[in-house]
Amino acid sequence: MQNHPVYTDNDPQNELSTLNLGPTHPATHGVFQNVLQLDGERIVSGVSTIGYIHRAFEKIAEHRPFYQITPLTDRMNYCSSPINNMGWHMTVEKLLSIQLPKRVEYLRVIIMELARISDHIVCNGVLGVDTGAFTGFLYMMEHREAIYEIYEEICGSRLTTNVGRIGGFERNFNDIFFRKVRKFLVDFPPALAEFEALFNRNRIFIDRTKGVACVTPETALSYSWTGPLLRAAGVDYDVRAMNPYSSYQDFDFEVPVGTSGDVYDRFLVRNEEMKQSMRMIDQALKMIEKEDSNIFHADVPDYYLPPKEEVYNNMEALIYHFKIVMGEVDTPVGEVYHSVEGANGELGFYLVNDGGRSPYRLHFRRPSFINYQMYAPMSRGMLLSDAIINMSSLNVIAGELDA
Amino acid sequence: MSTITNEEIIGLISAKFGDQIIIEGEPYGLLTIETGRGQIIDLLTFLKTDAALQFIFLTDITAIHYPEREKPIGVIYHLHSLANNVRIRVKVFLADGDVHIPTATVLWDGANWMERETYDFFGVQFDGHPDLRRILNVDDMTVFPMRKEYPLEDPNRVDKKDYFFGR
Numbered sequence: 001m002q003n004h005p006v007y008t009d010n011d012p013q014n015e016l017s018t019l020n021l022g023p024t025h026p027a028t029h030g031v032f033q034n035v036l037q038l039d040g041e042r043i044v045s046g047v048s049t050i051g052y053i054h055r056a057f058e059k060i061a062e063h064r065p066f067y068q069i070t071p072l073t074d075r076m077n078y079c080s081s082p083i084n085n086m087g088w089h090m091t092v093e094k095l096l097s098i099q100l101p102k103r104v105e106y107l108r109v110i111i112m113e114l115a116r117i118s119d120h121i122v123c124n125g126v127l128g129v130d131t132g133a134f135t136g137f138l139y140m141m142e143h144r145e146a147i148y149e150i151y152e153e154i155c156g157s158r159l160t161t162n163v164g165r166i167g168g169f170e171r172n173f174n175d176i177f178f179r180k181v182r183k184f185l186v187d188f189p190p191a192l193a194e195f196e197a198l199f200n201r202n203r204i205f206i207d208r209t210k211g212v213a214c215v216t217p218e219t220a221l222s223y224s225w226t227g228p229l230l231r232a233a234g235v236d237y238d239v240r241a242m243n244p245y246s247s248y249q250d251f252d253f254e255v256p257v258g259t260s261g262d263v264y265d266r267f268l269v270r271n272e273e274m275k276q277s278m279r280m281i282d283q284a285l286k287m288i289e290k291e292d293s294n295i296f297h298a299d300v301p302d303y304y305l306p307p308k309e310e311v312y313n314n315m316e317a318l319i320y321h322f323k324i325v326m327g328e329v330d331t332p333v334g335e336v337y338h339s340v341e342g343a344n345g346e347l348g349f350y351l352v353n354d355g356g357r358s359p360y361r362l363h364f365r366r367p368s369f370i371n372y373q374m375y376a377p378m379s380r381g382m383l384l385s386d387a388i389i390n391m392s393s394l395n396v397i398a399g400e401l402d403a
Numbered sequence: 404m405s406t407i408t409n410e411e412i413i414g415l416i417s418a419k420f421g422d423q424i425i426i427e428g429e430p431y432g433l434l435t436i437e438t439g440r441g442q443i444i445d446l447l448t449f450l451k452t453d454a455a456l457q458f459i460f461l462t463d464i465t466a467i468h469y470p471e472r473e474k475p476i477g478v479i480y481h482l483h484s485l486a487n488n489v490r491i492r493v494k495v496f497l498a499d500g501d502v503h504i505p506t507a508t509v510l511w512d513g514a515n516w517m518e519r520e521t522y523d524f525f526g527v528q529f530d531g532h533p534d535l536r537r538i539l540n541v542d543d544m545t546v547f548p549m550r551k552e553y554p555l556e557d558p559n560r561v562d563k564k565d566y567f568f569g570r
Contacts, residue, residue: 051539056555058524059548063555094431224461224513235485237460242488336431337481337492339462348463350481363465365481373516402539 027388030398046376054402061362065327066092074160077400080115080343081161087340091349092166095336100298103291104168105247106284113277118147119343120270123395130392131208136198153177167304168297213390215261223374227345232269233261239341251280263393327357368400405489409434435492440504458482464517466525468550474498506532524549
């Protein structure tokens, strides 16, 4: 960051202007407000205001049974809702000490990695748009559509997926799903290669992004950054590698890191992560073939809803159905922290349970919220146009920021 | 996975702080300790800087409200030692009417917004915080909405109560 003279109020040279960037500005991609003090085009200081779409999820969660909290998690990072859903399911499964069959865990990995790809597609595509290159965004969007069609095949929805249940999935994955995933694995790599060819060695793109918003590893750690942003700064912290969940230890993948933490490095790290995600999906498809193809949930009748035809025709299933829906099932008293590697970083769930029908306290550690707080301090001395690009590459999702 | 056991961590902390620390247990493998607000910054500094522990990463700060307890507001820190790959949870309970605790922004820049969020929802006063304002709620809100005395729905509604199920 460059040093720039700061004028006092009485200084005749003081010609600072105040700019309200947001809350609804097309360049901010969401509801973000920053009140900036500008000296010409250079930012002298900034104040972020957040909370425009705060929906009190933590309070609502204290009044909902566990399975009704999944749709709330959808609406945090809505660019990769399946990761939030799975993270929540796994938190509850950890509380209940449920062991999942391997096939379910591999299916979850496929869904989560698809979600990560779709999130990175949006982030890197939009970064291109903000530097003036619309083409890449358009090329990549087609493949996000393919991912959304894969979601539709397993849960019927596209954006707020509410996919899976505590203990597994609501239904088995059909052949169309596997066909679409295989087609995606064939179609996407050439598109990504084309995308990289458009940007990675592009003079204009490099000039706009390289050396912009550099972050040292020490600063990134002090600000509790996680995810691609922290890795671009050179710290190889990835929850999937350090605290494997959902059988990530069975997979062979690498954690890409950058060196300078600038916008260009973040772009490269995200591109590389998409390739690693595809590697993992490929491995998962192979490993699933060795498992029993009829298994799609754990055998936990206390927590997993019985099939509908059983509920109508079998007394015991009806009782279980009633008990689960009415929240009459006992849950252990305890507190649990579980985190997953969301598309933006460590997505944590801190759950305190008193044995009642809903959590006593649920706190979401939302990576966007924690990553975004460095935005105003790091914008000091930056050009306004660089600050816009910086915000794109932070990939702050308003839903996750405000919860 | 982790290169240091919880027993070793307890040993190191107990040697330094003795009976100022209460070991709460290890729910789901995550060591949980409790301390008073007088020692919290010393404890966090020790955890962060000790060469064997290196809890350099502040994962989260949040709070919890137990209205029936003598000290109802609990502030909860989650720390992560990236070198040892181990996590620790630190709790400090505060009495009602005196909800003050020193700020952790002296140790981590990232504590700033986490503490603002905790203040916003629970009214915890972080002494020495550079900018303790509301962050997600509107500025002219007068209550701290995550405390248990503020019900989410119509308080007269009884069909969702636990005592219907013998709890």
